[in-house]
Amino acid sequence: MGSSPALPALGWLVRPMPPIDEAAAAALLAERFGVRGVLRDLGSQQDRNYRVRTATGDYVLKIANPASGPDALRTQCAAVDHLADALPGLRLPRAHRGADGEVVQWLTAEDGDLACRLLDYVPGEPIMDSRHLAPPVVAGLGELAGCIAAALADLAVVEQPGPGRLWDLSCAPAVIEALAPRLPDRARADRVLAASRAAWALVRPYAQALPVQVIHGDVTDNNVVCEPGPDGRPMPAGVIDFGDLGAGWTVAELAVTCTSVLHHHGAGPASVLPAVQAFHAVRPLGDEELAVLWPLIVLRAGVLAVNGQHDALLDPGNAYASAALDREWAMFEAAVSVPAEVMTAQLRHALGRPPVRTAPVPGHRLLPALSGDVPALDLSVHSDDLHAGRWLDPHAQRALAADALAAGRVAVRTRHGEFRLTRTAVDTPDAPATCALGVEAYLAEPLEVRAPWAGTITRHAADGLTLTGDGPDLVLDGLDGACEPGPVEAGRPLGTVARRDGAHVLSVQLSRLSGIRPPRFAPAELAAGWTESCPDPTSLLTDADTDAGEVRPDAPGTRLLERRDRSFATVQEHYFAAPPRIERGWRQYLVDAEGRGYLDMLNNVTILGHGHPALSDAVHQQWQRLNTNSRFHYASVVELSERLTELLPADLDTVFLVNSGSEAVDLALRLAWAATGRQDVVAVEEAYHGWTYASDAVSTSVADNPNALSSRPSWVHTVAAPNSYRGRHRGAESWRYGPEAADRIARLVQQGTPPAAFLCEPYYGNAGGMALPDGYLKQVYEATRAAGGLCIADEVQVGYGRLGSHFWGFEQQGVVPDIVTVAKAMGNGHPLGAVITRREIADAYRTQGYFFSSAGGSPVSSVVGLAVLDALRDEELQANARDVGRHLKDRLLELAERHPLIGAVHGSGLYLGVEFVRDRTTLEPAREETAAICERLRELGVIVQPTSDRQCVLKIKPPLCLSRKSADLFVAALDDVLTHGW
The missing domain is CATH 3.40.640.10 (Type I PLP-dependent aspartate aminotransferase-like (Major domain))
Known part of the structure; x- marks a missing residue:
């Protein structure tokens, strides 16, 4: 599997299903299996599936694509039986034998005989729609994939026959190269081709070393059936559709599962981390497997994108295939939204593996005329210079630097890896990118900038240069008189620090992502991956050691909850299962240590608001x-x-x-x-x-x-x-x-x-x-x-x-x-x-x-x-409570008209409660749902908790300075959760 194998002719691999005579299918059921019932088409990408309802139970009549051979179908049935023995609690589609004792029977169709099987109907619902998947659900998918991989590991490896080769990720580059040129949207086709080639370049060095076994190959949201848990979340209960079973890289099982998560509402690359951690807990991942996991996710998403388009063109009447196009493209967009190298570093961090590259970057000083230590501004949530909401001023960072220079400093700088409070956003459900991937130097005078090492200069902006050499790329912005592109020697002048908006500011960033211009800031959930890919350039500006008080993604402070539990009586409970570390407040807002802003809808203690x-x-x-x-x-x-x-x-x-x-x-x-x-x-x-x-x-x-x-x-x-x-x-x-x-x-x-x-x-x-x-x-x-x-x-x-x-x-x-x-x-x-x-x-x-x-x-x-x-x-806060509270209650009552989970909206002013019930007649309390809704609201930047003896009421008692804008944000977030799930 070191290189992508050639594929048989595409016409043999993907063939549309011929029309099926339902009467013939019903006759086959009665004659070969002794089953009579009502048939309903379930839809499928390439097979034809019917649910068969009978008086004694339900089945699935599965009519295989003409490309599938009977030996492959028998292998699938044997694998299901093996899993049933290994995982007795898992719901599986076990096959029934026909009158002749065979699991494979034949149905005569217009273009020839089609192989058929009668399988147990697996109760439960798949979760392939766009509803939000909470971390415990994603973890459940990952755990299931790990259990299946572990259980199938002792089966004899067989080559994947027929159309299964299409989904073997070792074949992904060949599939994409063959299908992409056929797509009508050339821009999309070119993007998939470029992404797959880059991903395969990262997989190839490890391909021969990756463990190979029999895998299911499609443990996805579409093929995992779920039952609602006590909190209403869909929890995996069974798996169906073994059509992609065959030999493959073990890590491909996880890659396929992770890819299916990416199209769900609110999902992003970091959403797969619970699945990876849960899979690893069952079937540990080696370093080589971690190195290829995200590139394989990109390849899987690419195959889905091009094959889905091809199926829709080949079989335009297949509504199932056509309906999948948007979600397949959403998976691809999410998979390529972050460089694979960054995600690999993030995956290693999530599993507790040390960073691959931690050595400091050697080089001459960028500003030779600047001697001694260059003090750092404190822009973190702990900063004493950002009280009274000063951090919300878009010019706060520049103002702090100007104050320091006016006090006699020759230069000041910002910190790499710091979660900056000045990047915190409020009244938004989106977590901002707060982790600094570079530094800025503020200078009293326009000093000359020199090349720290030899390399090649390219210009990315009128005042910006990129220096490429043997190490990471050096990205500089804020230069006057920037030198011409081309080769440079170490120590050569690159320009002078420009004056912009009243200050001389040089922006410095390092990047190990060749040919990729990294962002200046990363979201906290991906900070570990980005900071490894964009190392600290501070040593190019000053001789200072690591900044004291700097908050880094792997700092001991991230284990503060463990320390709390050791020394603080645990009967003094905390909000949320994994509580954010709240370190600052202002008015109706709270801010955690990573610069995430939250709307505080709970804190009836701080009636004036925080930080007054x-x-x-x-x-x-x-x-x-x-x-x-x-x-x-x-x-x-x-x-x-x-x-x-x-x-x-x-x-x-x-x-x-x-x-x-x-x-x-x-x-x-x-x-x-x-x-x-x-x-x-x-x-x-x-x-x-x-x-x-x-x-x-x-x-x-x-x-x-x-x-x-x-x-x-x-x-x-x-x-x-x-x-x-x-x-x-x-x-x-x-x-x-x-x-x-x-x-x-x-x-x-x-x-x-x-x-x-x-x-x-x-x-x-x-x-x-x-x-x-x-x-x-x-x-x-x-x-x-x-x-x-x-x-x-x-x-x-x-x-x-x-x-x-x-x-x-x-x-x-x-x-x-x-x-x-x-x-x-x-x-x-x-x-x-x-x-x-x-x-x-x-x-x-x-x-x-x-x-x-x-x-x-x-x-x-x-x-x-x-x-x-x-x-x-x-501040007329009682009047504000009256007016904003009336507006908020009206908005909540509007939600109640659309969401039956809301049984009632109680209260007056800013003393409100939203009561959740499973049934508006019986008033059965939705206790577990309420707790889960609060967790999801926290993910959307809203802090709220349950109350009442039944713990089914949202306690809404925010500071009385709550604004209409904030009230509307809360309602929008609650609407989002009730619409798309929690």
């Missing part, structure tokens, strides 16, 4: 002045307390300051106990209030604590969750929740356990942001007060204007509580909470001693609280 400059400045200034505890006398704690009471009804005039919502609820309960002399509390089911002893005791959400109901202390009594969508009373009947809760309180009084307090979120948060039934709190508060108890409104999540229409959630119900708890939004992420109540209730606590919180109400915490209130007012 006024808050940062206030904390910085106050910390420099003083930070102590609230038993000292200072102004800010007084000012914050006054501001809080001004936002509430007049009777709520006294403030306690604490550190968190849990502490606030805990203290509120203790106040009620002290004021009433009782301990019994009435709480609402399916609610979460905190993790301290008292707040946990009244938390009834089994999502947060599976034992919440069984471990509840005897002094906690519950009333039904007033869920008007899926609770005991729904829709118009939800008014019944109020009287029932009031009756429950009255019965407690009769039983001698009158409640000290009734505790409730005034807008039902844990259920997904759902309004309480009208009048609910009024009825329950009246019953509580009639029993001598106090009414506690837990505003930790809903307060501070999130509803848009009201600042406090209890206002929506037209009631005034006795105690209000608030936290989260109050500190915009700083640990700050409050309990606001009446003076006599606060004073009653003295019977329990005195109250004190070390950090609650400290000068820094108080200043934080004041800064948050100022920003809420000055």
Whole structure:
């Protein structure tokens, strides 16, 4: 297999199927196999397949292409039997023998006899349409291919007869050379020819060393049948169509599988990595196999492209072949979108193999007049020079360089391999290319540039040269007076650094990709491959060692999650199975360590948004002045307390300051106990209030604590969750929740356990942001007060204007509580909470001693609280929550009309929930689907998580600065996921 073998005449290899008389096929079924049923054409590229439905089961009548010989068909059947023994859980199309004991029978057609087989129908659905394939599904395909390859490895190698040679990847160049000239689209034909020749040049040196065995040859999305998993994702369950079975390179099995992934919605070259890793785990790949894997993917895609076009021309009535043309071309486009050398390096990185070439590039200095170290700009997500959203300024990099030069620097440079925050994009589902594949030098003076080694100069732009020599290509941009093309000696002047937009800037890049102009930046998912192909040119500018703090694709920091799990209690869970490393935030955006921007639709703690400059400045200034505890006398704690009471009804005039919502609820309960002399509390089911002893005791959400109901202390009594969508009373009947809760309180009084307090979120948060039934709190508060108890409104999540229409959630119900708890939004992420109540209730606590919180109400915490209130007012964030929230809810309701998985859209303002159900009548929760949807949304740049006891509601509680543009991005991303899969 060292060179591509010659093929037999094409007319023999690819022949259209003759017309088939279905009546004759039905007669053959009855006569030869004793089967009678209803036939339905399944479609095929070259064979004719009928599904046969009978009273006892389903079969497939497979009528082979005239090019297929009976020996090949018998071999296929034997291989299926072998796999059935080796992989008993795999669904397979086992063959049935005819009346004469043979698996191959004959059907007389117009042009001669056709070989036929009756196979078991393999239940399940293929996934060849364009729906998105999640990484676990891609991994499942790769694992299946690996299992089949491993199971077939001990079969005797037989030559692949008939049309199977068409799909033998060792024959791919010959197939493409033969078929491409026949295509009507010459531009496409030429592209496929050029790509296949380049790919074969990379395969040829390894061809003789590659392991050969019997392979299936077509473990693809089209031939793998799937069953929906618990989350609705299609998981491989069986394999069909052994028509390409024969001898081949083992790695070709994987190449074929990977190629089939590339046409799916949202797929790109990196999408195949889970398949490669899963295949390797079953059947390890050698270095030679890794070296040829991506070139073989290019060749497979090329064969599909030219053969599909040829089949459509040869058999224009074959709708199956014609329908495949677009997806076959999409596979080719994806396969050639990244150089094979880059993908090979990326594949090695994915399997933990060391880079092939790591030695530094030797050469003379490009700028001999520039001596000493050239300091680097910090453009990473950790940069202290890019706060307050400065990184979104398209001129930020140049401005930082100008600041450094103005401060007296002779030169500054950028870093190679750095994931640049200045490249981060927001409000887009596409991950930007952030990894720098070169460096820029910013100079105070226009210095002369000299050749670091001998070679040949070509000009790629008016101010750009490429120097080609024995090593990597040197690509320079930003030259005045660039030298003429041709040979140059080391040290020869190449030009002078040009002045552009107020600075002298030289761009330097190295490339091991001969004849290919690499991009300046690479996406994070391919950074390892690109940085190996475009090595670091820093040594040509400065003698500095590797940049401290630089984030590289293979840096130890990429294993941060492992370190977290070793030292941080794992019961403190993290979002997502493979969480992005979030290192920066700004307004409604989060940014990971690789410069990927995300829209934060989840973070109800940072109500103002991330990185708020006024808050940062206030904390910085106050910390420099003083930070102590609230038993000292200072102004800010007084000012914050006054501001809080001004936002509430007049009777709520006294403030306690604490550190968190849990502490606030805990203290509120203790106040009620002290004021009433009782301990019994009435709480609402399916609610979460905190993790301290008292707040946990009244938390009834089994999502947060599976034992919440069984471990509840005897002094906690519950009333039904007033869920008007899926609770005991729904829709118009939800008014019944109020009287029932009031009756429950009255019965407690009769039983001698009158409640000290009734505790409730005034807008039902844990259920997904759902309004309480009208009048609910009024009825329950009246019953509580009639029993001598106090009414506690837990505003930790809903307060501070999130509803848009009201600042406090209890206002929506037209009631005034006795105690209000608030936290989260109050500190915009700083640990700050409050309990606001009446003076006599606060004073009653003295019977329990005195109250004190070390950090609650400290000068820094108080200043934080004041800064948050100022920003809420000055930036009109409650009004923004109202307007953007209304727009967002309307858009989500539009989605619900088109996607039956959406059962309901709850909430108000920017306190919303989208509830997913498998059936709108039974309201079966789509729990697993919701988790998978959140994972897919993360891939599209949106951070959101499930909530409710059923974990089937998207929790939508973003910073109140959310813009309409961002809201529309979220809706578009959710629409994409619900349309194309997760």
